[in-house]
Amino acid sequence: MGCGCAAAAATACTYNEELGRSQLVFVSSGQMAQLASSAWGDLKKQQKVTTDPKYVDRVRRVAPKIITASGGNPSEWEVQVFASKDLNAFALPGGKIGFYTGILDIMDNDAQIAAVMGHEVAHVNYNHSGERYSQQVGSSVAISAAQAAIGTGSRTGQLAMAALGVGAQVGVLLPFSRKHELEADKFGLRYMHRAGYDPNEAIRFWQKMSAQKSGSPPEFLSTHPADATRIAQLEREIALLK
Structure with missing residues (x-):
């Protein structure tokens, strides 16, 4: 159950029963929601x-x-669609969901939308962005940097946006870790299955995204790799839902 936290950081290390592991986060959920709100406002302007x-x-x-x-x-979530050919979608702490028209154009049905949305909402629910931000900024400055980053174009602000999954807007790509991806897959599949969608459409979507690798891969694929190992993991998770 340990997470390798130093004694000084012990209060930032909590065990998540659902994930079956500890999480090291130096910024509060409120601070992440503030960062997300700032990033969301900027996105809607840009x-x-x-x-x-x-x-x-x-x-x-x-x-x-x-x-x-x-x-x-x-009723506590805001959902917007951005007019862009980019193959991208994201969810932010504080209840924000964004999809780009480009990714919707390659989605065959509502179940594939549900697959991506469930995956992104799972990233939010399990505070993956808080973990990523804490890892990138570091424990000594994470809390003060989170406050300073809000509404600024600073490097910490860029890292915050990258940790939230909207880093392409400031030229910073910060992929989710393999662990985060598998967790989001697992719980995202559960969400879409619980909502009445066919979880097999998740595999079909990621296979379609994998086919986009020729040339310059889209940002979404750079930060959410769709490889054979991941597809196999999805298949195992789907089998457990039956």
Whole structure:
């Protein structure tokens, strides 16, 4: 159950029963939500938010089901679709979900939207961004840096956005760890299954994303690698749902 924390950092090390491991996080959930709110506001200024029902209706049809299945309250989440050819989607602490029209264009059905949304919401629910930010900034400055990063273009601000999964906007890519990816896959599959979607569509989607590797891979694939090992893990998790 130990997480290798130094004594001075013991208060930042907590054991998560669902994950079966300890998490080392030096910033509070409130601070991460503040960072996310700032990043979200910046994104909506920098990126065009579309109201095209072809995209918006699809995402907002799925979102309440996934949020409810994850134990959340849909009324506490904001969902937006950004008009961009980028293959990208994300969820942020504090209840924010963003999808890009580019990734929706390659999704065959609502179940594939649910697969990605469940995965991203799981990253939020299990505080993966808080872990990533703490690891990158370091224990000695994480808390003060979190405050300073809000609403700034500083390096700590860039790392914060990268940790939240929107780092491409500031030129910083920060992939989730393999551990985080497998955890998000596991719980994201549970969310979509609980919401009534076919979890096999998750595999079909990631296989489709893997086919995008030719040339310059999209940001989403750079930070969420879809390889054979991951597909095999998804298959094992799906078998446990039956």
